[in-house]
Amino acid sequence: MIENIEKDIIAIISDVSGYEPAEIKPETNFFQDLEVDSIKAIEITVAIEKKFKISVRDEDVPKIATVKQAVDLVSKLLEQKKN
Amino acid sequence: MATPSKDAYDAVIIGAGISGLVCGCYLAKAGLKVLIAEQHHKPGGYCTSFRRGRFTFDAAAHCFGGYRKEGITRKAFTDLGIDGKVNITKSDPSDTVITPDHTVSFWSDIQQTVEGFRAVFPEERESIKKFFQFLLNPDPHSFSRMRSWTFQNLLDQYFANDRIKTLLAAPLLGLGGLPPSRMSAFIGSKLVSEFLLDGGYHPDSGMQALPDALSERFKELGGELRLSCLVTKIREKEGEVKGVMIGKGDLLPSRYVISNCDARQTFLTLLGKNKIQEELRGKLASMEPSTSMFIAYLGLDGQSRFFPRPGTNIWFLSHYDLDKAYGAAREGDVDGFGGYMLRLSQDRSTLIALVPAPYKTKRYWLANKKKALECIIKKIENNSIPQLTNCIKYKTAATPQTLRRYTLNYHGASFGWAGTPSQLAVSGFKKPSFVKNLYLTGHWTTQGLGISGVTYVGYDTAQIILRKEKGKIIYSHG
Structure with a gap:
């Protein structure tokens, strides 16, 4: 489950940033390592919400900065949705 | 029957708007063999000037921004070596x-x-x-x-x-x-x-100076610019672009095709309605x-x-x-x-x-x-x-x-898609997932932000392609 989420998130980050999936590691910081700027940050957030059918709260937005953080956030939100 | 020309391009860019020109310059500078095909007889898109008698008018774009020290327009013009070649005054x-x-x-x-x-x-x-x-x-x-x-x-x-x-x-x-x-x-x-x-x-001489300077630089970098050259089809085979057709059917083979024209025209006319997914067709029909x-x-x-x-x-x-x-x-x-x-x-x-x-x-x-x-x-x-x-x-x-x-902008739209919150960051236009090596650049990719906006997108599209190319080179050298 987590692996699938990670794969999907890496695909989104790759699509938006233009970096190959192989270059994107769990600890890669989107802003520092992948040249993600404000518009790309919006694209990532919107794409994650659409892909997983979740809605990211304002206070959680800064957590979308590395693959690992994004996976943790999505897993938590999916878990909450189930309950 | 179309005859493929001998020499294939690395990239063909459809449209010599500012985004197409900026993208083309970056790709040519990196050593790619690039053609820009523009349907109009002068480059620039909305950034052109025209003369009537002794008067010169800017056609649509009449000034630009993002030119402070760390601005994106300044960065691109400096990277491409046209900064200083055009006399620019800030009002x-x-x-x-x-x-x-x-x-x-x-x-x-x-x-x-x-x-x-x-x-x-x-x-x-x-x-x-x-x-x-x-x-x-x-x-x-x-x-x-x-x-x-x-x-x-x-x-x-x-x-x-x-x-x-x-x-x-x-x-x-x-x-x-x-x-x-x-x-x-x-x-x-x-x-x-x-x-x-x-x-x-x-x-100082009018907005046309920007596309003219970019065109000159593009040619100096080895790029080929064809004006009054209408692209009629993007050729695709098994999910990968093969090149473009110009006029009545000359195929220009290319590894990448970058469209600097509007999204509807790119997908519905150039690629063809039957080549695109239902979801994208719906999106194109419903977006404002x-x-x-x-x-x-x-x-x-x-x-x-x-x-x-x-x-x-x-x-x-x-x-x-x-x-x-x-x-x-x-x-x-x-x-x-x-x-x-x-x-x-x-x-x-x-x-x-x-x-x-x-x-x-x-x-x-x-x-x-x-x-x-x-x-x-x-x-x-x-x-x-x-x-x-x-x-x-x-x-x-x-x-x-x-x-x-x-x-040829759809409905004469000034800024690509309308910049409403619901259309912000709509994905799938910049790099359609279903055709490999097709990219879009310019104000129809998501954000319509004038010259500095399309300069950014042109730069960004070029970087995405060059990153892929670099990956390939590293791979081929083991």
Whole structure:
């Protein structure tokens, strides 16, 4: 489950940033390592919400900065949705 | 039967708009063999100039932004070595907003701008500073948090006075074609920071100097530019682009195809309706293009003491209801719009004025073009330059039909897709997932932010492709 989420998130980050999936590691910081700027940050957030059918709260937005953080956030939100 | 030419290109770019040219220059600079095919007889897209007798007019884009030291336009021009090759003047103030009760200006010195706003709205003293500070140094996550906000929501966060909100948002009707109640907070913020807080740059010989300089550089870098060259098809086989067809069927093979034309045309006409997925077809059908423009071009003879400062964009609005103005503009009601943007050229020989306008039939604009032109002239006479008529030696206008005809932008849209929150960051246009090596660049990829916006997208598209190429090179060398 987590692996699938990670794969999907890496695909989104790759699509938006233009970096190959192989270059994107769990600890890669989107802003520092992948040249993600404000518009790309919006694209990532919107794409994650659409892909997983979740809605990211304002206070959680800064957590979308590395693959690992994004996976943790999505897993938590999916878990909450189930309950 | 099409015969493939001997030498395949690494990349073919459809359209020599600023985004296509910037992208082409970066790719050519990296050593790729690049062709740019442009249907018009001159490069530039919306960034062109034309001559009528002794008058030279900017066709649509009439100044640009993002040219401060760390600005994106400056970066691209420096990277590509055209910085310094074109004489560029920054008007100061770049923009002045005038209503019956207030006048505010945007100066090179931000402090001067802040003080000017404070003098008019003393009660908003602190908010003015905070607002501009936010726009110039946004936290990287702030716009993600505001992804569903309108620009009105953002203005409401900072200001209590409705007048200051109107004065800040009035130019955005001309720069983005939407009132603050419909414009995304991100787009509105970028327009203010790129165009008003760092705008008003203009090549001395006219906007055509920018695409001309980029074209020259592109050719110096080994690129091939074909003008009056209409691409009729993008060839794709088994989910990968193979090249483009020009005219009646010459295939130009290429590893990458980059479309600098509008998304509808790229997918529905060039790629073909049957090649795209149902979902994308639906998206193309339901998405809203941005508003078009009606532009008046006036050649002047003689001077008037009422002329505004040359080079400064004057945004006049006779009222404070931007939703009403937008509603009137959508109907083609130039009079009801109640405003205009006007700019006197540096040499005071020409004046252009524009209002947002709807795409309507050729017949409609044939019947209404003259009326709309006279209405704008009358309004300028009444509100800005008394007896302007006496100074006019030559006059003509561009309607949304004219804009479409020269650039093939869908419905003559000025800024690609409308910059509403729901259309912000819509994915799938920049790099369609179902055709390998097809890219889109320019204002139809998601954000319509003028010259600096399309420069950014052109740069970004080139970087994405070059990163892929670099990966390949590393791989092939083990």
